[in-house]
Amino acid sequence: MGTMSSPPDGDRYVAVHDSARFKDLRRQLQTFILWASVAFTGWWFLTGLLGAFAPGFYRRAVIGTVNVGLLFVLGSFAVVVVIILAYLRFARTKLDPLAEEIRADLERGAR
Numbered sequence: 465m466g467t468m469s470s471p472p473d474g475d476r477y478v479a480v481h482d483s484a485r486f487k488d489l490r491r492q493l494q495t496f497i498l499w500a501s502v503a504f505t506g507w508w509f510l511t512g513l514l515g516a517f518a519p520g521f522y523r524r525a526v527i528g529t530v531n532v533g534l535l536f537v538l539g540s541f542a543v544v545v546v547i548i549l550a551y552l553r554f555a556r557t558k559l560d561p562l563a564e565e566i567r568a569d570l571e572r573g574a575r
Contacts, residue, residue: 476573480566489562496554500547507543511536 488521515522515533522533 476570480570482565485562485566488557490568492498493559496551500551502546504540506544507540511540 514536522531522536524532526532526535
């Protein structure tokens with residue numbers, strides 16, 4: 465009874481899942497996902513609302529046959545690219561180091 469044996473594999477993973485560092489990792493990821501979703505959804509609704517309630521603004525020609533509405537729709541692709549690049553940087557600087565620490569601790573416990 466006085467000896468401590470290593471927990472079975474399943475218990476190690478449950479312990480990691482319940483750890484403060486893993487919860488912090490999930491919280492950081494969920495916070496990023498929330499803000500990225502709000503940014504894209506906001507842009508998407510703005511594009512749709514302007515198209516519905518300000519069609520004259522959307523029809524304004526910018527260069528030749530390119531109008532403001534087309535630029536807003538193409539801007540959606542730009543927003544997606546910006547969100548992707550922001551996520552890659554966020555994951556590289558914030559998420560990956562924390563995940564690597566958790567993984568290293570888990571592998572040390574396996575030995």
